[in-house]
Amino acid sequence: MSKLRLFQTVNGCVNELAPRLAEAEADVQRLVEANMEALLGVRFLVSEYGTGPVHAGRIDSLGLDANGAPVVIEYKRGTDSGVINQGLFYLSWLVDHRAEFEHLVRDRLGATVAAQVLWSGPRLICVAGDYTRYDLHAVREHRRSIDLVRYRFFGRDLIGFETVAAATGRMTQGRRGQPAAPDRSVYGDRERIAELAAAADKILLGLGDGITKVQRKHYGAYRRLQNFASICPPQRTKVHVYLSLDPAEVDLVPGFTRNVRGLGHHGTGDLEVRLCNERDLERAQDLFRASYAAA
Missing domain, CATH: 3.40.1350.10 (Trna Endonuclease; Chain: A, domain 1)
Structure with a gap:
């Protein structure tokens, strides 16, 4: 300052x-x-x-x-x-x-x-x-x-x-550039989606210094001073990431981003990002960076 x-x-x-x-x-x-x-x-x-x-x-x-x-x-x-x-x-x-x-x-x-x-x-x-x-x-x-x-x-x-x-x-679950390994016993044969979640984890932890990952029962939260992202356990075909961005300031894309303000969901944040493949993860990175910068 x-x-x-x-x-x-x-x-x-x-x-x-x-x-x-x-x-x-x-x-x-x-x-x-x-x-x-x-x-x-x-x-x-x-x-x-x-x-x-x-x-x-x-x-x-x-x-x-x-x-x-x-x-x-x-x-x-x-x-x-x-x-x-x-x-x-x-x-x-x-x-x-x-x-x-x-x-x-x-x-x-x-x-x-x-x-x-x-x-x-x-x-x-x-x-x-x-x-x-x-x-x-x-x-x-x-x-x-x-x-x-x-x-x-x-x-x-x-x-x-x-x-x-x-x-x-003691809340840190991984260091920058060292994502937590996906739990194969939980995800079973959903390896591709588990790997997508692990890649998102690596990107979020690598956005900057001082990032803490907090593991709760139903989600993992990524925090600077405040939460800027959270990831829920992978589903069969997608990974849900929630970002602390104002959905009204984002060009929402059906099937990719959604306004969940006022809707019940695990994790924190009003903008839902659905990751179904590597292309989704690539185009989500600008949103990840914007949420990190605002935290």
Whole structure:
């Protein structure tokens, strides 16, 4: 974000908008909590959650991401070398108090959602004005799932968010360029479609750095800060990929792409892409890249 220059155009002339920090940490927290799903891909649960008399702390925000993973969000107005350690302290507390968190989810989002909380990879998201190089290094040394997000305000009503570092934690199912091998015992003789799904997996993991693959029962999700794609287990003749793109902004092709907004389906995303052959996979790659860029 420090290298980003933002200009406003007026009558063919440009006026640079200088970046600035918030007046107070609470200003950032209020804005994120009011728009958490749009900004972070996380459903907001509660603000300033007390950790009891023993730990004697307050978690800035608690949420649940699109895959059902618990999320701790910590905010700092500027640069604070303690933000990661503070967040990890609260994350450890959260893991030790699963029943309490699930009760909170049940109260806010219902029993069905609470029963599907994904404890295999709870997340920490830090939102701060900036980070030190030691912060960036520390994130990659931890086994937890951590995202460092840098913010800047521009002018009177613009805010920019940038993920400057991410650790995938225990949820990673493969590394860039190393797709998970298809399970032949499940797919049986559907080898061609299984190979198509494995090729899509390789492409999605190879779109950039900091991609996490999260495996749920009915789908695998691909995430930067937010989910940008998910793949359901291959069917007999096709693979369904769901992308976090606005279907209204895509030229839909019958039999290839479909608007599934408001329709029940496994995975996350409103744009369905059906892959039946290698040609479908080839023409889907622009959509994959667009969804990744928007995440």
